[in-house]
Amino acid sequence: MNGTGKGRGPLVADRRHRAPQKGGNGTGGPKGGKPAPRRAAPRKPAPRRNPVAALFIGLFRLIWRIIWGVGWRIAFVLALVVGASTLYFAMQLPAVTDLLDGRARGSVTLLDRDGKVFAWRGETFGGQITSDSVSEHLRNAVIATEDKRFYRHLGISPRGIASAVRINLSEGRGPLEGNGGSTITQQVAKLLCLGVAYDVTQWESEAAYEADCRQGGIWRKVKEVPFALAMEFKYSKADILTIYFNRAYLGAGARGFEAASQRYFGKSANVVGPAEGAMLAGLLKAPSYYAPTGNLQRATDRANVIVGLMEDQGYLTMAEAEQARRNPAQLSEAAQSRSGGFFADWVMEQGPAFLTKETTEDVIIRSTLDQRLQRAAESALADVFATKVKEGSKAQAAVVVMSADGAVRAMVGGRNIEAAGSFNRATQALRQTGSAFKPFIYAAALDVGYSPADFVDDSPLTLNIPGSGPWTPSNYDKKFRGIVTLTDALKQSLNIPAVKVSEGVGSELVRKVATDFGIANDLAAGPALALGASESTLIEMTGAYAGILNGGSSVKPYGLVELKLQGDDTPLIGQEGGIGERVISEEAAQLLTYMMIQVIDSGTGTRAQLPGREAAGKTGTTQAARDAWFVGFTADYVAGVWMGYDDNTPLTGVTGGGLPAQIWQEVMIRVHEGLPARPLPKIVPEPRRPPVVESAPQQDSQDPQLTRQRERVDPVEQILRDVLGLGN
Structure with missing residues (x-):
């Protein structure tokens, strides 16, 4: 509308596209051509915040920002340290074959007059075996009892550590006292002493060196992490298992599963069955305590527990597990009779110390012992004391049998x-x-x-x-x-x-x-x-x-009768x-x-x-x-x-x-x-x-x-x- 007075009318935006309206003047609005005014939606009033809650929320947000700001930086630094340590260890690790026989001294294997093994002294290494060639039953038994997630982790298992901490605390021990939650990789790290070699000038004895290598505790666990990661980076899972199978101490002076299998069963670790594999794997927990030569029943009970784990994890069928329980592992004749212990000590004294007690080589001694006569002497003495000496007597006796030439x-x-x-x-x-x-x-x-x-x-x-x-x-x-x-x-x-x-x-x-x-x-x-x-x-x-x-x-x-180095004919x-x-x-x-x-x-x-x-x-x-x-x-x-x-x-x-x-x-x-x-x-x-x-x-x-x-x-x-x- 055009105004006739002194003032100007309101400015209205030009509507370029108007929707047609019914009736009126065609302008889409009421009569007179003006559009209807638009009403704003009413605003809801803001809720009133509790000032105390607001204070705590603000403080929490502030603390979180500080923690996050500091935390990610610390985590970044730790990651750099772990990464650098891992890379350093990985560069120091030698070839797998150089790690399989880690003994500081050699062994002496004693043969009887017929050439059969009857005793060992020192630390016996049965020869290099690999995780691929070893019996699958032994391999599965070790995995089942020591580290069932071995093929899925990167060297450490947070779940395993958390579970071990829970068990230790529930039994009244410190968080890392007792069960350590170590993976097989971490156990290998311990066996390698985190790369620290044995030095006779720094350690009182090899036993003291190994005792320090086996120590637990938080700081030891922290140091194990980069070394374990380095091993996973450097070696394959099969290589790590190979080192484990060759270096683990399994009682009675046996280093590695080949030596233990030969010592206890008179056969290679490559051919042991489920019951024998379970008994060997059971030695890892406590070699001396579970050694079958010390207590065969205790070793058998431990083996049956491992057979159950193998069944639960699918390595054995129910029928195979039951078969293993019904037919437990049996010691070899030499291990079972334990013949010639005193004789072996005496023969060791007849050779020079650098080839017997202090040898760094593997030595074979052929002797005059007749194992049938040895068993005869042992059983005769035992029978007389059992039947003719009053119970509880502390009297001692000794027996020697020899040929006319002094053998x-x-x-x-x-x-x-x-x-x-x-x-x-x-x-x-x-x-x-x-x-x-x-x-x-x-x-x-x-x-x-x-x-x-x-x-x-x-x-x-x-x-x-x-x-x-x-x-x-x-x-x-x-x-x-x-x-x-x-x-x-x-x-x-x-x-x-x-x-x-x-x-x-x-x-x-x-x-x-x-x-x-x-x-x-x-x-x-x-x-x-x-x-x-x-x-x-x-x-x-x-x-x-x-x-x-x-x-x-x-x-x-x-x-x-004869002393020679292993592998030599002269x-x-x-x-x-x-x-x-x-x-x-x-x-x-x-x-x-x-x-x-x-x-x-x-x-x-x-x-x-x-x-x-x-x-x-x-x-x-x-x-x-x-x-x-x-x-x-x-x-x-x-x-x-x-x-x-x-x-x-x-x-x-x-x-x-x-x-x-x-x-x-x-x-x-x-x-x-x-x-x-x-x-x-x-x-x-x-x-x-x-x-x-x-x-x-x-x-x-x-x-x-x-x-x-x-x-x-x-x-x-x-x-x-x-x-x-x-x-x-």
């Missing part, structure tokens, strides 16, 4: 099978020999011309010992038998005749004969020598008796016999053998008789019965038995002709199973008439005026008779 075939160093390095009573216990020494007195006499049929007077005797005064020996039963043959004197183990014969031939000669036969320790001075006051070891005494069996030549007991050390110089004539040895046969047939050693087999031997009991001996031989073997207490407590009711003779009998019966009976090499002496002795007052040995037989005798024989206290 030791069996050795028991104590009643119980003990750990390597334990006290060996067969080789280390120096004990008085008692009457077991008497054969060497008669050996000296026979070698200078005496006969077993010669006579000696068993009557009271007093000797003046310079510096000690009068000494009056007595027999064990305090009785005197008068005139007896040398054979009867030995058979009945009479002391006074033994002293007279020793003094008659000269104690120095007796001492020389005993020493030449191999009794190497200082022998007692004076006439007490004849009563076994000197000390010796069981192996020395048994070796000395072997000299009588072989015809009078000394022997050096030996167990090491031995570094070799020996094929222990016979040395002749000590007495063969005739004297065979006469003495005859005398010792009488000891077992009708003397103090009747409890040692072997049905249908000839045997010779001698009993021995020391003062106050602190030691009891029986040493003897057949045509095939020599055996010695000692019995006593480690602390020298006197035995109760035991003499050499009692329990030691019975142990000897049981050992020899079992040792000779399947062997034909053979006679001993002996000479039966011509009998002689006993001398006619005129009554005369007792004479001191320092004034040897003796009664005479009226017939004429050889002057040399007369002198000997005079010294022995006999008539003509």
Whole structure:
């Protein structure tokens, strides 16, 4: 509308596109052409905020902004540090093959006389195996029990660590004490000691080094992370498993699953079944505790738990798992019998230390041990103690079995099978020999011309010992038998005749004969020598008796036949016999053998008789019965038995002709199973008439005026008779 007044009308936007309207003037608005005014929607009033809540929300937003601002920067720095550490470790890691045998020292594998393994010393590495070649049952058992997410993580498992922390806290331990939640990769990192090599100048021992490598704790876990990541970056999963399979310690000195499988089962880790694989995997948790050689039932129970895990994770069907439980792993014959522990220790001492105890090489020793005889000796000793010794007795015993040339075939160093390095009573216990020494007195006499049929007077005797005064020996039963043959004197183990014969031939000669036969320790001075006051070891005494069996030549007991490095054909050390110089004539040895046969047939050693087999031997009991001996031989073997207490407590009711003779009998019966009976090499002496002795007052040995037989005798024989206290 055009205004006619002074003012101007309102400005209205030009509507270029108007929608047609019904009626009106066609302008789309009401009459008069003006559009209808638009109304604004009413505004809702803003809600009133609680000032306290607003304050807390503001503070939270502020704190979050600060944490986020600082946190992502710290995380970035940590990521850089971890990344750099990971890259550093990855660059330092060597080739896989350089990590498989990480031992600081070598091993010694001991073979018996037939070439079969019977013992190990040091740390055995069975040879390199790979995760691809190892039995799938062993591989699956390890994965199932140690790290079921192994193929899905990058070296660490936050879920595993969280689970371990929860278990530790629930059992009242620290968060990382006990279960550590380590992956296999982290365990390998520990085995590699996070790349720190063993240095003899920095560590007291290899054991101390490894103990530090196995330490847990938060800081150790933190250091494991980049090393584990580096391994995952550098190696494949198969490579990491290969290192694990070769370096893990699995008890009994076995490094790696190949060595453990050979040691426990006598087969390669490449061919073990589900039950054997589960038992080997069970060793990872606690090698010594779960070692099957220590407690087979405990190892089997642990293996059954792992079989259940393998079934749950799909590695075994229900039927396969049940089959494994019904047929648990069985130890090999060598592992089961545990034969030759004391023997192995003794053989190790026969080689140079740099090739045995301190070797950095893998050494093979072939020995003289006969495992059948070893089991026979062990079982015989155990049976006698179980049936003839009162329960709870602390008495000890030792047994040695050898051939006539000194080759030791069996050795028991104590009643119980003990750990390597334990006290060996067969080789280390120096004990008085008692009457077991008497054969060497008669050996000296026979070698200078005496006969077993010669006579000696068993009557009271007093000797003046310079510096000690009068000494009056007595027999064990305090009785005197008068005139007896040398054979009867030995058979009945009479002391006074033994002293007279020793003094008659000269104690120095007796001492020389005993020493030449191999009794190497200082022998007692004076006439007490004849009563076994000197000390010796069981192996020395048994070796000395072997000299009588072989015809009078000394022997050096030996167990090491051949020593060579693994993989080499040329031995570094070799020996094929222990016979040395002749000590007495063969005739004297065979006469003495005859005398010792009488000891077992009708003397103090009747409890040692072997049905249908000839045997010779001698009993021995020391003062106050602190030691009891029986040493003897057949045509095939020599055996010695000692019995006593480690602390020298006197035995109760035991003499050499009692329990030691019975142990000897049981050992020899079992040792000779399947062997034909053979006679001993002996000479039966011509009998002689006993001398006619005129009554005369007792004479001191320092004034040897003796009664005479009226017939004429050889002057040399007369002198000997005079010294022995006999008539003509």
